[in-house]
Amino acid sequence: MNVSFPKKEHLCSRRLIERLYRDGRRLMAFPYSVLWHPEPDLPVPCQVLIVAPKRRFHHAVDRNRVKRLTRECYRLHKQQLIELLQQKQMHITLSLVYVHNEHFTYEQLSNKFDKLMAQLSKDINSYEENLSCTDVAAQ
Numbered sequence: 001m002n003v004s005f006p007k008k009e010h011l012c013s014r015r016l017i018e019r020l021y022r023d024g025r026r027l028m029a030f031p032y033s034v035l036w037h038p039e040p041d042l043p044v045p046c047q048v049l050i051v052a053p054k055r056r057f058h059h060a061v062d063r064n065r066v067k068r069l070t071r072e073c074y075r076l077h078k079q080q081l082i083e084l085l086q087q088k089q090m091h092i093t094l095s096l097v098y099v100h101n102e103h104f105t106y107e108q109l110s111n112k113f114d115k116l117m118a119q120l121s122k123d124i125n126s127y128e129e130n131l132s133c134t135d136v137a138a139q
Contacts, residue, residue: 005075011049011093020049020093027123029116031100031109032070036092036120038127045085048074051097066098069106073113084121088128094120 011017016039024037039047052066074096085092104112 003075003079005048005071005078009044009047011047011095016047016093017049017095020095024093024095025123025127027119028099029112029119031098031104031112032116033097033099034116034120035095035097036124039091039093042091042093045082045091046078047093049093049095050074051095053097053099056098056101062103065103069104069109070096070098072106073109076110077113077117080117081120084124088124090124090128092124 011020019039020035020037024035027034050067050070052063052070054063057063057066
């Protein structure tokens, strides 16, 4: 089980970020707003963008703390998402935007991340089912 978060899993491409925000599917998993979009030509199953808005956290130290905790939670919880994506032979871009004004402890964020991953997995499964239903209807 690989629990690292290497550079190739970071979403850095402006083109992919623009497409994610333009065409992505959105869901709320408090304290995160999650955007994801299927991208067939990625080198890894999932590339992630982590956002802590300046509007909510005026001090850089607070934004950095939120991003650091989010990276750590993602790093430890990503395995179930990666397994689902490999099983479905999908590649996605993912944006995690922290939308709450207050800080959570690592333990609280970890519990919230469990729910986030379950909700994201459910959304990916429903997307895949809708995609297969439209393929069958088109034939």
